[in-house]
Amino acid sequence: MDRAIWIGYGRNIDPDKDVPTISVEFVSNRSRDRRRDYIHKHEEYEARGVCEYWIIDRFRRSMTVIRKGDVQVVAEPETYRTELLPGFELPLARLLAVADMFK
16 A cells, blocks of 8 residues: 555554555556556455545556445546545646656
């Protein structure tokens, strides 16, 4: 997992015990890693109880959001919002521009 977001715990988080609310992956360019990020990690996170899994893919210029039984693809010019983070907005183009700096 590249990043994790815990919401609503109201205490210090124990990353070894507490399940993140949102898991975020930045896709690698290698095909083996891409498969792992899109398929295997999704299954692992779902089994652990993660509410949302964000797959940020700078190569496809999109973000795939997976929630229990639902998949949403966010295109580069779009802004993503989730009810898990009221008031939060993620303008995907800005995030991808920053990710491009780490090629």
